[in-house]
Amino acid sequence: MPAHDQPPTAADLGLMQDSRPSPERLVTLANWQEPPFNRWAFQHFRELVPTATIARGEGPVTELPHAPRDIDSLRFASVSGAPTTVARMLTATYTDALLVLHRGAIVAERYFNGMTASTPHLLQSVSKSITGTVAGILIERGALDPAALVSDYVPDLAGTSFAGATLRQVLDMRTGTKFSEEYTDLKAEIRQYEQVIGWRPRTDPQPTDDLWSYICALSNARPHGAPFEYRSILTDLLGWILECAGGARYAELLSRELWARLGAEHDAEIAVDGHGHPVADGGISVTLRDLGRFGQAYLQGGFFNGSQIVPGAWVRDCWQGDDEAQAAFAASPQAARYPGGMYRNQWWVIDPVSGVYLASGIHGQSVFVHLPSETVVVKLSTWPEALDLRFAEEHVRAFEAIAAAL
Amino acid sequence: MPAHDQPPTAADLGLMQDSRPSPERLVTLANWQEPPFNRWAFQHFRELVPTATIARGEGPVTELPHAPRDIDSLRFASVSGAPTTVARMLTATYTDALLVLHRGAIVAERYFNGMTASTPHLLQSVSKSITGTVAGILIERGALDPAALVSDYVPDLAGTSFAGATLRQVLDMRTGTKFSEEYTDLKAEIRQYEQVIGWRPRTDPQPTDDLWSYICALSNARPHGAPFEYRSILTDLLGWILECAGGARYAELLSRELWARLGAEHDAEIAVDGHGHPVADGGISVTLRDLGRFGQAYLQGGFFNGSQIVPGAWVRDCWQGDDEAQAAFAASPQAARYPGGMYRNQWWVIDPVSGVYLASGIHGQSVFVHLPSETVVVKLSTWPEALDLRFAEEHVRAFEAIAAAL
Numbered sequence: 001m002p003a004h005d006q007p008p009t010a011a012d013l014g015l016m017q018d019s020r021p022s023p024e025r026l027v028t029l030a031n032w033q034e035p036p037f038n039r040w041a042f043q044h045f046r047e048l049v050p051t052a053t054i055a056r057g058e059g060p061v062t063e064l065p066h067a068p069r070d071i072d073s074l075r076f077a078s079v080s081g082a083p084t085t086v087a088r089m090l091t092a093t094y095t096d097a098l099l100v101l102h103r104g105a106i107v108a109e110r111y112f113n114g115m116t117a118s119t120p121h122l123l124q125s126v127s128k129s130i131t132g133t134v135a136g137i138l139i140e141r142g143a144l145d146p147a148a149l150v151s152d153y154v155p156d157l158a159g160t161s162f163a164g165a166t167l168r169q170v171l172d173m174r175t176g177t178k179f180s181e182e183y184t185d186l187k188a189e190i191r192q193y194e195q196v197i198g199w200r201p202r203t204d205p206q207p208t209d210d211l212w213s214y215i216c217a218l219s220n221a222r223p224h225g226a227p228f229e230y231r232s233i234l235t236d237l238l239g240w241i242l243e244c245a246g247g248a249r250y251a252e253l254l255s256r257e258l259w260a261r262l263g264a265e266h267d268a269e270i271a272v273d274g275h276g277h278p279v280a281d282g283g284i285s286v287t288l289r290d291l292g293r294f295g296q297a298y299l300q301g302g303f304f305n306g307s308q309i310v311p312g313a314w315v316r317d318c319w320q321g322d323d324e325a326q327a328a329f330a331a332s333p334q335a336a337r338y339p340g341g342m343y344r345n346q347w348w349v350i351d352p353v354s355g356v357y358l359a360s361g362i363h364g365q366s367v368f369v370h371l372p373s374e375t376v377v378v379k380l381s382t383w384p385e386a387l388d389l390r391f392a393e394e395h396v397r398a399f400e401a402i403a404a405a406l
Numbered sequence: 407m408p409a410h411d412q413p414p415t416a417a418d419l420g421l422m423q424d425s426r427p428s429p430e431r432l433v434t435l436a437n438w439q440e441p442p443f444n445r446w447a448f449q450h451f452r453e454l455v456p457t458a459t460i461a462r463g464e465g466p467v468t469e470l471p472h473a474p475r476d477i478d479s480l481r482f483a484s485v486s487g488a489p490t491t492v493a494r495m496l497t498a499t500y501t502d503a504l505l506v507l508h509r510g511a512i513v514a515e516r517y518f519n520g521m522t523a524s525t526p527h528l529l530q531s532v533s534k535s536i537t538g539t540v541a542g543i544l545i546e547r548g549a550l551d552p553a554a555l556v557s558d559y560v561p562d563l564a565g566t567s568f569a570g571a572t573l574r575q576v577l578d579m580r581t582g583t584k585f586s587e588e589y590t591d592l593k594a595e596i597r598q599y600e601q602v603i604g605w606r607p608r609t610d611p612q613p614t615d616d617l618w619s620y621i622c623a624l625s626n627a628r629p630h631g632a633p634f635e636y637r638s639i640l641t642d643l644l645g646w647i648l649e650c651a652g653g654a655r656y657a658e659l660l661s662r663e664l665w666a667r668l669g670a671e672h673d674a675e676i677a678v679d680g681h682g683h684p685v686a687d688g689g690i691s692v693t694l695r696d697l698g699r700f701g702q703a704y705l706q707g708g709f710f711n712g713s714q715i716v717p718g719a720w721v722r723d724c725w726q727g728d729d730e731a732q733a734a735f736a737a738s739p740q741a742a743r744y745p746g747g748m749y750r751n752q753w754w755v756i757d758p759v760s761g762v763y764l765a766s767g768i769h770g771q772s773v774f775v776h777l778p779s780e781t782v783v784v785k786l787s788t789w790p791e792a793l794d795l796r797f798a799e800e801h802v803r804a805f806e807a808i809a810a811a812l
Contacts, residue, residue: 016682019560019618019649019650019655019683020562020618020681021682026681027682028680029680044458046452046456046458047456047458047678047682048456049456050453050454050455050456051452051457052450052452052453053452055524118461154425156426204610212425212426240425240426244425249422272453274434274435275427275434276432276433276453277425
């Protein structure tokens, strides 16, 4: 693929390069999610919204050994039908960084668009799988029970639309909550929600700036326990549940229970709203290798850095799920995306038999875990569109080709 | 002093301890500067506003040796006239952290109110002395000239009230700019300014969210070259000048020129406005020991961590100044605070003969450099009032007593 087909970098575009950028080079709260401004914004998210530190703690870094392989020239059948290579896929899908781990060793580690090994990159909904992990840890400890009502943990929910909803329904996105995630529909709940959490300029009349109040005011479109429907707000609710059950603010809880134990190299960070509430569904930023450590912990059944960081039963449940979760997914509009798969514990399951599953975020964030080949692929990107189904499928095709070659 | 005289900590007050704090425990953009909310906010500033990372880089940490001494029982004459001790002063003045360095070794290092060695604490106007330091570095390199017009570096200033102002006048706060810093006057420019930079909820009609536009729209109350008058906005302008002369955004410039070279232990951070412009006058947060390294670099004439990080001539000029700066200070309303002193290069000079000077920020931030005794004292605090002249004097009395005892 010739060099001129490469998408321009933030530096090529001059984004935020000058002391007073011209409007077409200025990244603000109003445009950061749009192309090409997201090319800069996803690596500088703390410069746009308030964030809390997820401390890595004082422990040693878990070193990842190196076992380099040429993956660029790997061939696979593109979603377009034509043969392509991993290198072409990386260029075509606005890649900011790629990490391939095989049996725990770094096979490939690539940075693009100005990103470096110490750059935190916005994860969008990969954050959900991290938030779910903290839930799994608290469940193992008995501080949470998937069968319990969410109002058992968050009493404020008792008189709301979440009365009667279980933690399991939240984990698998099966409450009856009315919340449209259609990014292209300007009237969808997700658009109002973005103002609530401070990710978009607030209009007049201004919505609440308190995410918990917003959650309490939601309504239901159907009974709880319905088929799977992807709604980010349910992971924000999970963050609130975790704070109540874990007895700490989410950033502190995530640091204590997961980030510090992983032996992460860098502090991570999470966006917070105007009341300090965590945007647990999409607001986490981490560095590439630290996200690789997270994926590798899952590949290893939760045992990492010398201890069982994530409960083994939880990890297995994330990719095996159960018949009910599979049926709930099969009955959903998303079933065609991963036939025979499911959405379980905040992960997308491709193959619940052999164990192939992924964390996925809009604009091209992925943690792909492939048990049969003992491979983890992490890809951070800034696609022009939030949800580009062709790019999403191209990712998975490339990841499976990499896994097959290792 | 009995324990019940200690000011309550953020934890005592329950500030931001629960998943849904009650209003009297909730810290927001609207109340964070007020007591007691500042007890929490100054250690969590990134959770309230957008911030940029000031990277420490990849180099080794400059270790500070330890030479502990009992300073708590040191006696001195309080501003009230009664004898007191350093320990009582620390309690009475809402201390968050204290570091005493003597000949480069840590004599005392104390943390209060939940602060730790890795907590970044908001510096307020101690930030000015850091920003001035970058100016000193660029001046030595020939990239800046104190005698030049500020519009030589920032062409956008040519048609504004800053036409004709020199960099020297900005460094010593002697332009004619109209900008009231009276924190208790709700109509003072500083209050509008807080909305511009996003440090206070924006009212309707909203002011610009672009600090550079705000600067360009200011007017003069008198000719440039007037007596000293403390105006924070001039340091923000200095930040803009630095970006233009240094060819990089301020956070990157500060990292490259100073923070990475100091061998800092932690990344620092700086608040940015809605256009990514740096709040160079007061928005920097750093850890206690890193601020000690900064002060120690000044004590050592700019030579630190094995090289001349800050030009020796600049450092000397910061505390010696010149006759004109002394006269400009003597003619100002602040002259009584430091008789025979001055404001020079973004530092407050107490004694320009022997070399006693300090960086100072509202609510009790200080870096005190005492050349004769080879002492640096760093104190981070959360006074209830922005500018408490009794507390400010108590600080200096205590610092001088510590210096005298070492």
